[in-house]
Each structure stands twice: as structure tokens, then as C-alpha cells.
Amino acid sequence: MANSVVVVGGGIGGVSTIAALRAGGFEGDLTLVDAGPFPYDRPPLSKDYLAGNTEIKDIALQTPQWYDDQQVRLITESSAAALRTGLGAVELSDGRTVSADRVVLATGGRACVPAIPGSDSSRVHVLRSAEDADRLRAVLAPGARLLIVGAGLIGAEVASTARGLGCEVVLADPVSPPLSAAFSPDVAAWLHSMHEKLGVTTVRAAVEAFSETAGGISVTFARQNQAQTFDAALLAVGMAPETALAEAAGLRVDHGIAVDRRQVTSNPAILAVGDAATYGAEGVPVSRSEHWEAAQYDGHRAAAAILGGAAPADSAPWFWTDRHGVHVEVVGALGNADQLLQRGLVGQPPFSVFALQGGHVVGAVGVGDSTAVRAARRLIDRGVTVDPAQLCDPATDLRKLVRERSTEGK
Amino acid sequence: MKHGIRVAALADIPEGEGIAIDRAVTGTDDDIALLRDDDGCVWAMNNTCTHAEASLAEGWIEDGYVECPLHSSKFCLKTGAVQGLPATRDAVAHRVEVSDGEIYLFPRQKS
Numbered sequence: 001m002a003n004s005v006v007v008v009g010g011g012i013g014g015v016s017t018i019a020a021l022r023a024g025g026f027e028g029d030l031t032l033v034d035a036g037p038f039p040y041d042r043p044p045l046s047k048d049y050l051a052g053n054t055e056i057k058d059i060a061l062q063t064p065q066w067y068d069d070q071q072v073r074l075i076t077e078s079s080a081a082a083l084r085t086g087l088g089a090v091e092l093s094d095g096r097t098v099s100a101d102r103v104v105l106a107t108g109g110r111a112c113v114p115a116i117p118g119s120d121s122s123r124v125h126v127l128r129s130a131e132d133a134d135r136l137r138a139v140l141a142p143g144a145r146l147l148i149v150g151a152g153l154i155g156a157e158v159a160s161t162a163r164g165l166g167c168e169v170v171l172a173d174p175v176s177p178p179l180s181a182a183f184s185p186d187v188a189a190w191l192h193s194m195h196e197k198l199g200v201t202t203v204r205a206a207v208e209a210f211s212e213t214a215g216g217i218s219v220t221f222a223r224q225n226q227a228q229t230f231d232a233a234l235l236a237v238g239m240a241p242e243t244a245l246a247e248a249a250g251l252r253v254d255h256g257i258a259v260d261r262r263q264v265t266s267n268p269a270i271l272a273v274g275d276a277a278t279y280g281a282e283g284v285p286v287s288r289s290e291h292w293e294a295a296q297y298d299g300h301r302a303a304a305a306i307l308g309g310a311a312p313a314d315s316a317p318w319f320w321t322d323r324h325g326v327h328v329e330v331v332g333a334l335g336n337a338d339q340l341l342q343r344g345l346v347g348q349p350p351f352s353v354f355a356l357q358g359g360h361v362v363g364a365v366g367v368g369d370s371t372a373v374r375a376a377r378r379l380i381d382r383g384v385t386v387d388p389a390q391l392c393d394p395a396t397d398l399r400k401l402v403r404e405r406s407t408e409g410k
Numbered sequence: 411m412k413h414g415i416r417v418a419a420l421a422d423i424p425e426g427e428g429i430a431i432d433r434a435v436t437g438t439d440d441d442i443a444l445l446r447d448d449d450g451c452v453w454a455m456n457n458t459c460t461h462a463e464a465s466l467a468e469g470w471i472e473d474g475y476v477e478c479p480l481h482s483s484k485f486c487l488k489t490g491a492v493q494g495l496p497a498t499r500d501a502v503a504h505r506v507e508v509s510d511g512e513i514y515l516f517p518r519q520k521s
Contacts, residue, residue, distance in 0.1 A: 374477065
């Protein structure tokens with residue numbers, strides 16, 4: 001068993017690793033190194049925090065007291081400079097070293113910056129950290145012209161927040177509707193259509209160039225002759241895993257820090273969790289679930305691996321997103337279904353869509369329909385078969401259905 | 411029993427479901443969720459999740475826990491103790507008693 005663990009990165013993956021280590025009985029030295037003022041939660045950065053409804057202290061992942069109670073040495077405004085696992089230590093950016101039998105890399109990712117000319121302008125933003133959100137918030141005055149490049153989860157959430165602040169928002173994406181595989185086509189189309197209804201202009205185009213002008217930033221869209229001028233642009237086109245430390249330490253990196261099912265990297269003393277890590281089955285990287293809960297589960301698995309205990313049970317991946325006043329949740333996968341079943345009417349929340357494969361639920365999306373998504377998760381995890389007619393009948397009590405079907409399976 | 415507030419009949423809450431009792435009835439800062447576990451027992455805690463504006467009475471109730479309908483933090487039905495992020499604070503639990511099929515609530519008053 002390890003005597004000292006250093007976790008690098010205080011996002012949900014890093015903090016969950018620490019919490020799970022202590023909950024699992026780890027009594028050794030535990031250090032968390034984070035670049036920010038303290039570990040904070042990132043989902044609000046595109047929503048309430050960006051809107052100015054909450055302050056940074058309100059989105060702390062844990063209270064200061066918690067780190068004391070858990071006997072965690074929290075080193076903030078710092079980062080790891082090098083992993084010296086051969087020597088059982090991590091070297092920090094300020095030159096200090098911290099002893100570590102095991103290192104957990106929870107370094108997250110950077111916002112992707114596509115090779116668009118002019119994207120190095122100070123008017124072009126990205127959104128990963130609270131500093132990014134602060135910088136973006138400063139330009140979101142009423143009437144400000146904001147271009148959002150990419151209508152994925154972050155782009156759509158920022159469009160909603162910026163519109164709520166009274167900005168003139170243009171949301172550009174070459175794909176229409178975006179997120180069709182994640183949400184299922186009808187739900188994706190309806191969700192995307194909300195933007196226009198709420199006063200966001202959606203443009204089906206890629207951006208070819210940015211150029212600064214006296215009063216703003218001029219944007220050239222593909223296949224459009226006339227450039228448009230904005231006060232600011234946000235690039236919301238995905239993230240790239242932060243692997244520099246891992247590469248310098250000689251770890252195997254393939255679309256992220258390669259880990260096994262227990263989050264262990266190619267060096268048995270180093271683990272990786274969250275957005276930085278990529279699990280590969282037989283050496284082939286499996287698509288990463290770049291979501292909050294996936295990072296939390298990674299942390300639980302990493303802690304179990306360090307403690308030498310049984311890994312926690314797997315559950316279908318789950319995420320949520322909020323835009324234009326609706327709460328959307330997805331569990332499992334909707335992309336490869338034999339059958340998509342609507343429960344309620346798409347476009348009239350609450351409603352949900354279940355994805356079935358061979359009589360089993362494999363995914364679900366719910367809009368304002370948390371119960372359906374939680375029911376679906378249990379149906380997926382427990383592998384029970386369901387009657388499609390029962391499932392999509394809004395009169396069916398899904399809690400009761402899950403309870404009955406789960407008991408039958410036992 | 412005389413100090414409890416009769417708030418509902420046991421038959422009003424199916425197993426695995428919850429209802430919210432208005433703060434005007436309970437005299438507390440928050441509405442109180444009556445949560446009936448899948449074993450039939452009824453528990454009570456403040457209805458608003460300690461993390462965000464969500465009603466725990468609409469959560470998923472199973473095996474001694476309620477799961478918040480917004481971000482899935484879990485709370486222990488008996489004690490209100492939070493089980494995992496994103497919530498970090500325990501929910502305030504209240505005492506309930508069931509007598510002759512009636513549910514009586516003993517709200518813990520603010521200190």
C-alpha cells in the first residue's frame with residue numbers, strides 16, 4: 001500500500017480521488033496540487049458563474065474545512081513541474097518537492113484552438129477556467145455582439161447565458177443540428193431550434209478567419225462573401241487533454257494519457273483520471289466521456305486501485321446541460337439504437353426519448369424529465385428487458401416499473 | 411404524538427416517492443420533503459437540495475437514499491447526510507412518526 005499520494009489537478013476528478021481515498025481508509029499523506037485559488041466546480045462557468053449570479057467561493061468543490069478534516073495538504077496557485085516517481089517525489093513549479101509513492105494526474109484539458117487565422121486576437125475567447133469566464137463575462141454587456149463558434153454543450157450554454165444578459169448572440173456551427181448523436185436527432189433539432197426562438201441567431205457555417213478592426217473583430221464565414229463584425233468571439237469547439245507532464249514522464253499517451261480500467265498509466269506508480277485520461281481497450285483508445293460524472297467515477301476507480309480494493313460498479317455514463325431554461329439529461333448512448341421511443345411529446349417538456357437495442361434500454365435523453373432518465377439508468381445498469389409500449393406510455397409509473405423489473409431479475 | 415403535525419396519510423405517498431409539505435404548514439424556513447423508501451418507511455428532510463434549487467421530493471428514492479433530480483447528489487434518508495458531490499452540505503432531517511396510517515411531522519426548528 002502507498003504511504004503518500006499526490007494528486008495533480010483540483011477539478012472534479014482530482015477532488016473525487018482524494019475523497020474516495022480517505023473514504024476507503026487511506027491513512028497516508030495526501031497532497032492536492034491545484035493551479036487555482038482553490039478547487040472549484042466547472043459546470044457553473046458557462047451558466048450561473050458566467051451570468052454573475054454566483055461568486056467563485058460559491059462554486060468551491062469543498063469547503064476549506066473539508067481539506068482540514070480530511071487531512072489533505074492543499075497546495076494552490078501551483079502546479080507540478082516534473083514527476084520523479086523513481087525517487088518517489090513530485091517536483092512543484094516553485095522548486096519544492098513533495099514525496100509521492102503514487103501520483104494521480106487529474107490535469108484536465110485545454111480548450112481547443114483551431115487553426116483559424118486571427119484566433120490569437122484578445123477578442124477571441126475560450127472557456128475552461130474561472131479566469132476564462134471572468135474575461136468573457138467582462139465583455140457580455142447588454143447589446144454586446146458575441147459570436148460563439150461551435151454549438152455543442154458549452155457553446156449552447158454560453159449562448160443561453162449571454163442572451164440572458166442581453167447580448168446579441170450569433171451561434172455558428174457547420175453541423176445542423178449539432179449533437180444529433182448525443183441527444184437523438186429529433187431532440188437535438190428541437191433543442192437547437194430553441195436558440196432562434198430565444199433570440200439567438202444560428203448560422204450553419206464554419207469560421208474561416210478573424211481580423212481585428214478598430215471597433216471589434218471581423219469574422220469571415222465559409223461560403224459567405226460578407227464579413228460580420230463582433231465585439232468578441234468564443235471558441236467552443238472541444239478540448240484537448242493536458243498531457244505535457246505525462247509525456248515528460250515518458251508515459252504512453254494516445255489521445256490522452258493512456259490508462260487501463262483501473263486508471264493506471266504505463267507507469268504503475270502513476271494514475272490518471274478525468275479529461276486528461278483515455279481508457280484503451282486492447283491498446284485502442286475508447287472515446288472519452290468528457291463529462292463531470294465520468295471524471296468523478298474515474299477518481300473512485302483510481303482510489304480503489306491505490307487501495308488495492310475492488311473497483312466500484314460501473315454505471316451508464318450520464319451528463320446534464322442547461323440552456324434557455326430547460327434541464328437536459330442524457331444517460332447511456334442514443335447513437336446506435338434499434339429503436340427510439342418517445343415518452344411524451346418532443347418539444348413539450350417534460351418529455352424523454354428512450355433508446356432500445358434488442359429489448360434492452362441502452363440510453364435515454366430527458367428534458368425536464370429527471371425521473372425518466374434515472375429510471376433508464378437503472379434499467380441499463382440492471383440489464384432488464386422492458387415492454388416498449390409500457391415504457392413510452394406517460395401513464396406508466398417508471399419508479400414502480402423499475403422496482404418490479406429489478407426484483408424479477410434478482 | 412400531540413406535538414407532531416399531521417401532514418399526510420401514509421397512503422398518499424406510494425413507495426419510492428415523495429411529497430413536499432409547504433413551509434406554511436411546517437413553520438420552517440424550507441418546505442419539508444416526506445420521502446417514502448422502497449421498504450415502505452417514511453423519512454423527512456428539507457425539500458431544497460443543499461447544492462442547487464431542486465426539490466428532493468421529486469428525487470429518486472431507493473435503498474435508504476434520495477437522489478437529487480438535478481445533479482444526482484445523494485442524501486441519507488435517515489440522517490440527511492450528503493453522500494457525494496456536487497452537494498457538500500448535509501440536508502436537515504426531521505423526525506416523522508406514523509400512527510394509524512397517518513404521518514406526523516416533528517419539524518426541527520431553526521436554532
